Amino acid sequence: MRADNDSATSRSDETGEADTQGTTMPEQQDRWAQLTEGRAGEDYARRFARLAESGHDVHGEATFCDALLKPAARVLDAGCGTGRIAIRLAELGHRCTGVDIDSSMLAVARREAPAQDWLLGDLARLDTLGLEPEFDLVLAAGNVIPLLAPGTEPTVVRHLASLLRPGGLLVTGMGLDAAHLPLPEPPLTLADFDHWCTEAGLTLSERHATWDGAPYTPAAGYAVSVHTRSRAGSTDGHLT
Numbered sequence: 001m002r003a004d005n006d007s008a009t010s011r012s013d014e015t016g017e018a019d020t021q022g023t024t025m026p027e028q029q030d031r032w033a034q035l036t037e038g039r040a041g042e043d044y045a046r047r048f049a050r051l052a053e054s055g056h057d058v059h060g061e062a063t064f065c066d067a068l069l070k071p072a073a074r075v076l077d078a079g080c081g082t083g084r085i086a087i088r089l090a091e092l093g094h095r096c097t098g099v100d101i102d103s104s105m106l107a108v109a110r111r112e113a114p115a116q117d118w119l120l121g122d123l124a125r126l127d128t129l130g131l132e133p134e135f136d137l138v139l140a141a142g143n144v145i146p147l148l149a150p151g152t153e154p155t156v157v158r159h160l161a162s163l164l165r166p167g168g169l170l171v172t173g174m175g176l177d178a179a180h181l182p183l184p185e186p187p188l189t190l191a192d193f194d195h196w197c198t199e200a201g202l203t204l205s206e207r208h209a210t211w212d213g214a215p216y217t218p219a220a221g222y223a224v225s226v227h228t229r230s231r232a233g234s235t236d237g238h239l240t
C-alpha cells in the first residue's frame, strides 16, 4: 500500500476554508483523534504510571535514543503525547521540544514538565510552527506514523526529515499488525514508510524489533527504525 497522493498539500485549513480549487474540504482527522476523540491524555498517563509501578521499564524509547546521541543533543519528539519520552530525555541532559495535536495529551506534558518546550500543532503542517531546524534526532514513537491522518504520512515524513541536521536521525517505532496497533489493520507497510523516507532524503541505518534492540524480523509485528539524513554530498547513511 503506498500513499503517494500527498493530500495535505491540497487540504483546506481547520476552518474549512476554500482550497485552491475553490471547493470547501473538511479537515481529515488523524487516526488517533478518531480513536480517542481528543480525550485520552489522563488515561494514557495513568496507563504508563501503572506500568511503571508494576516494575516495567517504561523508558525503553528514551534509553534507545540516548545511546545514539552525544550529550545535550537537540531532540524533537514528534507526536510527543503526554511527554513521557521527552521528559526522560531531558532528565538525561538533552534539549527537547515536544509537538502534538492532542491538547489533552499535551496538558499532561505541560503539567509534568512546565519548563520544557511543548507545542500544540499538526505534524502535517510542521513548517508553520517556526521550529529552528538542525535537530540531532527526531523521534516519532508509539505508533505516531500509523496514527496520522490518512494520506498525510509522506508530508509528515518530509517535514520531519527537513528538520534534521545533515547526519541527524529519524527514530520511529510502529506496529505492523493488529496485535501491535490500536487499529484493526495496519494502515501502512514498512515498504511504504521506507519509500517515503527515501523520497525525503533519508537512508535506513538500523532496524530492530524492540526498543531494547532485538533483531528485526517480519514476524515481529513491530519495527524500531533509524533513518539518517544524508550529509551534503554523501548518501552513506552512517550514524555520527
Ligand SMILES: C[S@@+](CC[C@H](N)C(=O)[O-])C[C@H]1O[C@@H](n2cnc3c(N)ncnc32)[C@H](O)[C@@H]1O
Residues within 6 Å of the ligand: 030, 031, 032, 078, 079, 080, 081, 082, 083, 084, 085, 099, 100, 101, 102, 105, 121, 122, 123, 124, 140, 141, 142, 143, 144, 147, 148, 149
Ligand atoms: C499513541 S500516542 C503516542 C504518544 C507518545 N509518542 C508516546 O509514545 O507516548 C500517538 C500520538 O500521536 C499524536 N498525533 C497523531 N497525529 C498527529 C499529528 N498530525 N500531529 C501531531 N500529533 C499527532 C497523537 O495526538 C498522539 O498523542
